Amino acid sequence: MKQIKSQVILLLLIIFITKSLSLHLNMIHRDSIHSPTYPGNLTAHDRLLRISHQAKARADYIEATLSYPPSNSSTILSINAWSPIRATSDDFLYITDLTFGTPPPPKPLTTYHLILDTGSRLTWLQSQPCKQCWPQDAPYFDPAKDSTTWKPLPCSHPFCELRLRGWSCENNQCIYLVKYGDGAKTSGVLATDRLGFSSNQGGPEFVNNLVFGCGHENLGFDPPKNFNGLVGLNSKPASLASQMGQRFSYCLSPFISDTQPPNKLRFGDDAIIHDPNVKTISFVKVPNVGHYYLPLIDISIASKRLGFAPGTFVPKKVGKKYEGGFISDSGSSMMMFMKNGPYETIIDGFVNYFKPYKLKRVRQKDFDVCYMRKEGFSSYPTMTFHFENGNDLLVEGENVVFMHPESDYFCVTIAGTEKTNLFGAAQQADYKFSYDLAKGELSYVSADCSKDG
Secondary structure: OHHHHHHHHHHHHHHHHHHHOOEEEEEEEOOOOOOOOOOOOOOHHHHHHHHHHHHHHHHHHHHHHOOOOOOOOOOOOHHHHHOOOOOOOOOOOEEEEEEEOOOOOOOOOOEEEEEEEOOOOOOEEEEOOOOEOOOOOOOOEOHHHHOOOOEEOOOOOOOOOOOOOOOEEEOOEEEEEEEOOOOOEEEEEEEEEEEEEEEOOEEEEEEEEEEEEEEEEEEOOOOOOOOOEEEEOOOOOOOHHHHOOOEEEEEOOOOOOOOOOOEEEEEHHHHOOOOOOOEEEEOEOOOOOOOOEOOEEEEEEOOEEOOOOOOOOOOEEEOOEEEOOOEEOOOOOOEEEEOOOHHHHHHHHHHHHHHHHOOOEEEEOOEEEEEEOOOOOOOOOOEEEEEHHHOEEEEOHHHOEEOOOOOOEEEEOEEEEOOOOEEOHHHHOOEEEEEEOOOOEEEEEEOOHHHOO
């Protein structure tokens, strides 16, 4: 009886430890002191310009992913061949730390800095033999020296698509080629290995047999030397999000201070939102595209609905590409809307809101709605996104405008794009978002993301 009781206690303890273990990636804002690309102290004006430049670069990136004809193949990685990320300092917003492989003792693990991208599917890093790579501070990942668990992906694996131009099978190893819209490319071996994540237990926790690309030839990129690769988080099966349980979540703090700690990107069951106020909407399905389109119907500024016509935010196929829609993209620093369409209506809505307050309007590069700050004024408008089935998401005024304490003016953080609409990080702040790839759903609830520990 004692033995049975001990076994039951041991089993319960194992279950408790398993359930309490929380794997995550740190979401490090590029301008944070925790970031390897920390730019140092910035003036309010410089910070505003960086927000604008990053958002515009990101919009160009997203639009270029939709500007090439989709593949007729059901290949898991094929669409990534048209993702135009340049990996410059303007192209990304959040980075993370990851370890790859199992180094033989006493060799320590190397931590790599990778861009987090909800618009890409393939996770990859620069690897030996590096035939053509950009210079980086960390040693290049070397499977022969850095990992006893690294295995090349066989050509028979469903992630290996030899029908794609440039892909090949060499010594039963799948050689991938990913071309980007601006001419950049990465090529190397698809492989599986052990990846090390952060956890609530302190040190790293490991997940085995995850698929990623070992980039041997990486041309046309211009990243900081601290940058080593990319983490793909879109909805396609080869993305890290899909491999980690088809569910991920995050809760972004408003980026007010560069000293604030990183937020957390959670996976699997740990990404489920347990809150009675949670709302759920279905993603808009767009064939062969891995972006997360949301079913936006209308927008309100303060309490006034703008009254967009039905279908305004439905993605439309124009020739061999898609335009419009409303994409959830934490990689963009702020909201972006199409010019000669929703953008002008939204800008007019903000101008009309501020008229009664008699504020002095000022011009700032890249922003159309800016005013001088008036002592005692705090009536910044909310912005409500009306989704299908009566689901609303209200953005508080402080997340709609940029009002740095050192600045004597404020601006509405919205800019214009050519071909798509983006729901950016500034307006996603203080909401917990959970992406369920299997069900094709996004769940969200208001939260204090500074407590997302």
